[in-house]
Amino acid sequence: AVAAPAVAQTAPTIKWRLASSFPKSLDTIFGAAEVVAQHVKTATGGKFEIQIFAAGEVVPALGVVDAVKDGTVDCCHTAGYYFIGKDPTFAFDAAIPFGLNSRQQNAWLWEGGGMELLREFFKDYNIHNIPCGNTGTQMGGWYRKEVKTLKDLEGLKMRIGGLGGPVLAKLGVVPQQIAGGDIYPALEKGTIDATEWVGPYDDEKLGFNKVAKYYYYPGFWEGSAQLSIYVNQKKYQELPREYQQALEDACAYAHLEMQARYDVKNVNALRRLVAAGTQLRPFSKEIMTAASKAAFTLYDEYSAKNPKWKKIYDQWKKFRDDELLWFRVAEKSFDDFVHSIQSSRR
């Protein structure tokens, strides 16, 4: 190691504005953008600063894609599936029902061709997308009454996000779009019968357990749910190569760390919820199987009419089949055994 004499160099001072789709109270998700900003600032000696605005501060939560596209903000932190109204293809960047788990999603993006496909898709929105966080498999949400059979889903008014809505609609559920802060009163009054949000740590903060007794798992519409930073392409291209690298690597760090946060924080939150009377219930095989069929039927319908969806879905589907083949061998047999031993000790 040789420390050469200091030399003069030019590094521009750059300040970006990031619009988050999340409130500060969601410390796990909102926090990932803060981690990115801190790391980028440190790595560039304070030259590249990203100022973070919570949902609604400069742009509405669901207006962030348009704001990045137009250059109103430099970048945003959001979940692709909030924008399925524009195109369901956005959901591949976050979650599609019965999709990839967190590790498989990473494999698809970094080595399985997914990043190239998504970057091509996002070009139409002037966006350079960078993965930044994952929640892992979410919970299936809070229900005022037990749901055991398909019959119990008929007419069920449920707040649900992403492609879980259209999938469950095929089974008779009436999906509701309700912003985070409005869910609790709707569930309390019985305006809705059920809601899903994220998992024990985030759900506990919204207090759903006080107005709904049954907590179902798994959230099969979010086997993993990825967050991303969407950067205006022109702004991204204007960055010095050094700052681009610092941003990409800071996002990788935040991506790893957010998953770790959930995997740790959910444990004690789940314990507290169960201790306070929450009844944990697995979805029945009847419901899961019907939902799975409905999901893949929906994907075929999208493929028939949406070439952008079809292009990604065809590659994604083959990738998923491959991953399940390999995971079944080493990874799953290890997990299965470890869990079986642990259960037998209880």
Place this chain on the structure above:
Amino acid sequence: AVAAPAVAQTAPTIKWRLASSFPKSLDTIFGAAEVVAQHVKTATGGKFEIQIFAAGEVVPALGVVDAVKDGTVDCCHTAGYYFIGKDPTFAFDAAIPFGLNSRQQNAWLWEGGGMELLREFFKDYNIHNIPCGNTGTQMGGWYRKEVKTLKDLEGLKMRIGGLGGPVLAKLGVVPQQIAGGDIYPALEKGTIDATEWVGPYDDEKLGFNKVAKYYYYPGFWEGSAQLSIYVNQKKYQELPREYQQALEDACAYAHLEMQARYDVKNVNALRRLVAAGTQLRPFSKEIMTAASKAAFTLYDEYSAKNPKWKKIYDQWKKFRDDELLWFRVAEKSFDDFVHSIQSSRR
């Protein structure tokens, strides 16, 4: 975004030497150190360069910890469990039998207190440790004859690394320490009866399938296997804060990417091996259960005589119990269902 006029700043030119414990032919693992070097170089505008040496080029594969401790090299890329001869506690940084899977290991390190515990342990070796890669659950290795019962393990001469050796020794296996390049001829001649290495992609390159027919899973001694970069502490402290951050984040990127590489590359390698006649076999419940008991007995023995082991093990064990409790709910029930549907379609 405001681009200020260029200003002069001082950024030292630093060149480090990294000793890898791996040959260049292990492109997945060796490649992770190359990714770190590339990213760090780019993020610092070429000022911080890390030159990588393959195993044996400047330091023997297993001499890298001593070389970093002494400052012979600035850092190394290796797996902690190669150094259990110094102290079995090293293994927590890589893998211990029936330990954490890849995601749980990340959770332990980044949010579960593991990083702090390991950094304290590594201080005694003048090392600042940074996670840099994971293989996921490995395969259980290649066997010339089927192993069905505990009786089949008695006297079995097997090349096995890490704490898998002492665990299997409790079941009558005779563990052998053989360097990568010497395994094939030993297995061919029958000097050993079995060997484990990594997984389909790496194992295929060494050709074990040509001299052993049975390929077992899972490698229960490596439910995940983490690689790390160990940096000489003084050298780390001498780095400008910017470079430290660039290094940390580059390692996070490489950490993510290596897991993705394995999850993708193992698929087709496994297909090719099976097509060429390899017989896949799951370890029997009898063998897995006995090995699990042997492992936790060994850990108790270490705890009784090694305070460094005990300090980490006590915390780690509680963390593992917690993680299994939570993963069983959402994550595993999702994986179980997806795999069950996929299998029923075959």
